[in-house]
Amino acid sequence: MASQSNTGPSLISISHGGEYTVQIKKKEIWIHSAVPIEGTRFLQSSKLKEPLSTQLKFLKISGSGATSDGENKPNTTQHEEPLDLASHYRIICGSESRISVWQVDSLEWHADIENIEPSLTSVDFGASDDEAILFHAWSSKATIFNLDSAKSLVIKSPKFCNPSSQGYGYRPRTRQLAILLKPETSDLLTIHEACSYETISKVILPTIDAQGLKWSPDGRWIAIWDAANNGTKILIYTADGQLFRTYSGRPDTETTHDLGIRCIEWAPLKRRQQSSELLAVGKFDGTVDLLNTRTFSCSTTLLHTFQIDTQSPAVWRERMSFEGKLEYAEASSSSAFTTASADSAGFPRGVSMLRFSYNSDFLATVDQTQPNIVWIWSLSASINLKSALVHEHNVRNIAWHPREQELLITTANSTFAAVHVWSQDRNPNIAGVPISRSEAGRYDVTWVTATARGEPDVFWFNTADDAVLGHLSVGDDGHGYFNMLHSVSGDGYPQT
Template identity: 35%
Template sequence: MARKAQQSSQHSIPSPDGALIATLRPSCLVISSHTGTLVRTIALPQDFVSKCRLIRWSPQSGQRKGESQEQGNEESRWQCGRILLADNDMVRIYDITDVKWSAVVERAASNFGRIADVDFGPSPSEILVFSDLGVKLTIWSLVTCRGVELRDPKYMVNCYNYRPRTEHLAILTRPATQDILMLLNPGSHELITSVELPTIDAQEVLWSPNGCWLAIRDAASSGHKLLIYTADAHLFKMYTGIGDTEDIGLGIKRMAWSCSNGTLALGDYNDNVTILSSNTFSPVASFNHPSNIRLPEVDIWQEQLNASKSRTYAAAPQPASPPLSAVGVKTSGPTHGISTMSFNGDGTLLATRDDLVPTTVWIWSLQSGRPVAILIHHSPVKQISWHSQQSDLLLIHCAIPDPAVHLWKSTWSAPMIMTLPLSTIGGKLEAHWLRSLDVYTYNILLTSSHAYITAQISQNGVLIPSAGTVSSDPELGFRSVGTGAEDMFDEGNSLDLSPIKIAHDETMEVHDGFDDGVDGSGSSGFGMGNEMVDDTFHYRRHIKAGG
């Protein structure tokens, strides 16, 4: 779960599906569509804006559940979207189109230090607040105005993940000297089961795309140790690597599921990627990333920068030796290992980056088990992202001061580098895919600290001119959108939801201790409904896991 805090004042932040863009101003938050339409301007107290550290979009911001991308008009696709902003103590939540709805959670971390991180749950009616130092996680409901407390979450790692479709929560905690996996029901957050893990220091928990498996990776100090659990938290397999038994290697650094076929990729500190099958979780392929590349049958492209600072790709002679990472005295950790892996939409391609050669992107074919292209750049690669609709289109963003994006597509004769007319004075650049309204063009968002630009690219890689895309003030030149439907989350609660004000003591606790007095075992909880339990003492409730 650990991730770099998104500094709200530095960038325009797109919604997960790229339909909307949020920009924080000194006294307001501006929400606009990627086509330039002003959706909403939200007035904010200036003292809150000055302290605002985090902005998060709800997971359903751009599209109703079950609605295809072609259905409805542009406005209908963001009706259920919400956005939250947080400073050290307070969280503010706003509906994108319903101007009458808002929520404020005061002292959201419940006096356990400041807010370390905050995010939406699987729906816009639930938020997760981590207190400082990972002392506690509070799950606030914007429907019931109550919170559920989970003590000792492993905040500094990827400690939680929601099950696809059913939205059961899997979370890693460490109340004492042992890692514990807890499974909670959606909605009510009743504890289903909790199990002690045979790990030294679990680093990540991740549901498979079909919701049948839970993958948990241990710290690299334990070697290649991966645990596969069933959906009801029974250990199915322990993977410890494919190397020689006397050589345990340097352990796993990253893991990623393929959304199409359920295979699991493991990137390790030995600069290798191992592909595990979806049924037996046995290794079916291994990809090595040599620093001296000699692959005559593979296209190797190298970025070229001429005197006019124009960037292009050119075929690289072989053997090719990309620059290695510089190891300085200030280095806080290993500068090797697979830090980035990304499957494309149909699971046929895998893009990887090795920290030992940070300027290089490898694109692997899962069918042939060999790379189809290798791209070498002048600067370290900080982001790779596949297009959601075009499975063979890859966006690469490098750590450079120029407003340029790097693109690869399997049908192009060569990769392309496009420089966009964006002012880059101050701050870092970020690039994102935006929703494409048709299959013939692709949309990109590039942001700096003071402005952003949206660009449209044709199928053959030609930049399509678009007037009015550059903006240092998104409030200018946009047309207004209606306020939208009434509050869809008002389910008859007696509290006033406009705005919601949640006190810090309206919480209930979920404990991960072991007590034989309550039954928390079995998988029957996955077939239960999500109704809230009738609780007389609704302000605070203690739940203990079964043994």
């Protein structure tokens, strides 16, 4: 996101694993590292050339763990030790007509893509950081550039050109491209070889209006879901484009009242596990179907309702303490139904967020009927609702720790910048964050995977213009505290 000012646009981007943060401000590019390099987290800065510096619209970082399939995935391979500054990390930034690529280690220019057709809507790295994939307005085409050979190729009529869409994805490990196309009236799935992008298969989809695709983490399956007005419909394809299964909902469900699918999420691979075990299907009726990946049939349906009995889950409600600090207080299960967010009107109904913990033992969900509640489900022995966290504002973002059963939550609170944390081992807590307040309540969190053993688990907390790095602790008063290690301030100058 860009924020216009009299000195040009300001953008911040954080690498997928949190290793680096890049900021563009005052016509300069600034690089920050989560792990100190030679005693400092601020690495270097460099001037951007005109007219790019005043027309900048896109900013991304490549590198280990980065994804290039149109979304930020929380569940990937974790690093056990700190990473050294690696030359393969690159930055891609650009305007609607020009793209520049930089090396992170030296902040040296690597490549330019010029004379681009105007009205770019999305820019990202491709199968590797040697490629850039560009989507053009009106879904006219996707262009893939090889930054080393300076060659390019075009895929015509991609179905989606919105950067937040899920209309394409690269296969884990081997990096074949799967993409949805809409050349005429039918949806198409095409699968392309890595590097050469030769077509492996081209499939006419039996869909009314395909909404997106996702590769399974093991690379065996491609899941494609249809528009909600066609009811529950997920197509499972093999990696070479063969239809394997179609899931149309539980057999005991009335199809006349089937409101369809809003989102899906694959469970991550566990250690020493070769295949994905679960596919979660979030639906517009507020339920979640859990499909086992052997038969792609529904094993369990999760309902966003409380069973008020002696086995009721722990429910925690956000409140303001006497000291003026946000905190969680344990509440009765029924209280959650009386605290629906006041700004929920107009939001599309249905399950909007599905996030598995790193080992699939827990699943966190958000249902837009009550968008201020995070539901945490235990999936280990018997499937049950473990806890629910009730907030005063809509939930904006949730992110599981890469190695622990710990969850970070941000809400659309425009008054206080705060991070909420749930842990399996202790009561949940809330900590204020020393960062400029976002009028729109837009806050994001990114765990840093490259932390040394024995060191605190750190994460980035950022707005569109600022970012801070730190970790959480609980004081003697029982309140949560954010311990800041580094700040990327809005004025462009680092603070530690």
